[in-house]
Amino acid sequence: MNKNNFQQRHPLVRFLTGTLLPGAALLILMGYGVRFLGAGLRDTSHVTGWILFTMLILLTLHTFRKKLTMLPLGAMHLWTNLHILAGAVTIPLFVFHGGKWIPNGFLDAILGISFWLVAGSGVFGFFLYRNVPRRLTRRGIEVIQERIPALRAEARQEVEQAVLDLADATGSTTLAEFYEFRLRSYFNKVCNSREHLLDWNRSRFSLLNEIKGLERYLDAREMEVLGRIEELVVYKDDLDYHCTLQGIMKIWLLVHLPLTFGLWMFVAWHVLNVLGFQS
Amino acid sequence: MRAETVHIRQMDRWDNPLDPTMSPEQVERILALDMFRNMDAGSFPALLSLPRLVLNETRLVEYQRGDLVVRAGDYGSSAFLVVRGNVAVILPPGLPAELLGRSAPKRKSLFQVLRQLWNDSRMPETSHYTSPTAGPGAITRSAGRSDSTRVTLANVDTLLSKQPSVILEAGDLFGEIGALGRFPRSVSVVATMDVEILEIRWQGLRDFRRYDAHFRDHLNQLYRERSLKAHLRETPVCRHLAQELLTDLEQAAISEVYGETDANNPFWRPQGESPSDRLAQEPMIVAEGQVLDGLVLIQSGFARISQKFNHGHRTVGFLGRNRMFGLSEALQQWRTGHPVPSQFSLRAIGYVQTLRLPYAILASHVLPHLAPEFAQAALTTRNGTVFEGLDREDVGLIEFLVEYHYINATAAMLINLDRCVRCDECVQACARAHDNNPRFLRKGRRHDAVMVATACMHCLDPVCMIGCPTGAIHRNERGGEVLINDRTCIGCGTCANSCPYGTILMVETRDAAGRYQHNQETGLPILKATKCDLCLEQWGGPACQRACPRHALLRANMWDTRNLRRWMGWR
């Protein structure tokens, strides 16, 4: 029985074998292609330019493929792998084509900056998409992002109601005051993104400590409510964590796509310019 | 904001007779047949009287010589009674596939597929029916019914002369095991002359069995005889045996039943605080260390294979219909001459029917005829313990799949949360393929990083089909997928309540103008059942799986362990 089937390959190994090595192979092939097509030409930038242009089209097709799930055009994850591979190849090709990191001339320099923004956001997205899902999984809960505001409101209402009921029934104000001064703002806070992005965990940690400290002032009935409050504090923190990290992944897409759109405008201008110059 | 409502009459069971044109004279004629004459009409409740059941759940069908009445491999939901003439049951190996005229499920055209891009409905769930008062003809029968396509075999005599077959005559019943047990048909049946046949929908068969003791006994006897025969023939170790050997085996085989016998509850789950408490409640079929006298064949249900591990048991595999346990021990005993104790325990999950072939007959009739490669493979795979020797965490996943009966799945939606970027492309692709109404929820039970999403798993044993009064929920005749016929679903919710995985949603319906439909008598909303249909109408298979950018989603057949392992290995 082959146990290896069950073993997970390290992400780095996957990246090396699935993206980097095939990418390098593609690049070498392209180099030979350029040499072959450009044989006898003094300037091969036309050849590299058109290859680059083709790669950009390939990269952009990924977005259109997403909308055409009803057509049997191959599974989306294969397109994603292709997108990553093409992206990895495009970066050195761009440098090779322009001869520098940022080309000369005002508009070409803007095109260069625009390219690096798209490429940079792509690389960032690559690592984001490999890192964030694991972090979310380890949090234990699983929520759909659109449901988070409603779930947060439910948790807040439950705490509020429990505290009010308790104050009415026992006349003790310990938990009511704690709610007023500490919990209300905590439960009202949307996402608490800064803390979760930096992985501080400060609010959760200090609130749980304070909750522990309250125990000495409570009777058995209040202790029961406090136990539930503690659960809901943790739950709200988990919701915030999901809200932040799922949000980041969505925002990333909202950045990468418009940047790509901007790049295409500069590329179109550049191509027209080159064609005009040729004629 | 709620849309305008319209009041119509709620459909009920009697609005969907199998034959809307059945006349009172025909009912009289059917009731005069031996099978019904022998029934005690007084034992049926007034609401489900015998004549009413006959009127609603049966129909007389004429078949011409050469017509296929039942095709091997189909999932039918009817049984058949020969009224006039003869039919031939084609015994294995059966008719060639091309002769069976299997038609592919109807795919959308390229234009229809592309139209989904801009034609997404803005309304949730519309319904095709207007009101049953429009007359019985207004509701078209499912395309999956036997009358929708009829395959006629040319040269039936030549064909029959080449095939082993059994002739059934007037008064003989067939197809009842497949209809009641939700099994694929094991044989084809062909009309040898022009015949008249009474088709009985399984809901009718179920009620006849429930209320008439004589018929129940008759069915039980048929079931034992026919399922035993068919089952032995389907079993890999007996498949190539000569007829005389098989007959001896049939006589020696011991039929056994373990666990809850309530057929409506095959997914009975043991209760208990700890896993070992729950395990202890699962009836033991074979205990680890016990000297196994022969081979255990699973006839129906699921069984767990486990092995002692310190103070507990570790699940290392599972078995279902047609799988066997104990072959490697029997082979070792046969080779060495010494009894070999079982290395694993076998327990019934819920309700399990088994056949036990005693060692003596195995040694004389079966083992000497096994192909050497087959015997070698049986020795090494050790009882199909497909997950033996896994890491502890992987065993945990298998325990989870067994404990929650996900082993029933042929297309469970597994999501690897370590890869899932929560983009919901899967949900959107599903919505695009279904008029803007996604057919699953991206939530469900999870074990570690694997989530089983709430989507129909197209079960091996689809419990949802038990109790549907109109047969709207049915098996696709070709692939066995469990589908709901929109046009005959009366929205009673029986399937949704029966599905132990909660994957069927009852949704309010609207007419084409977007008005909510309400029952004109009760004023209550009219519902219909919806669930995943595995995108049978789409090109390229399930849209959810194809749309996932990270290969985080797999429609997994739990019995295709190779694929399952490969996918999990990609975590």
Ligand code: SF4
């Ligand atoms: S509806 Fe439920 S029981 Fe029926 S096939 Fe789907 S998952 Fe199985």
Ligand code: SF4
């Ligand atoms: S498409 Fe894949 S990655 Fe996106 S939510 Fe669905 S399973 Fe997760």
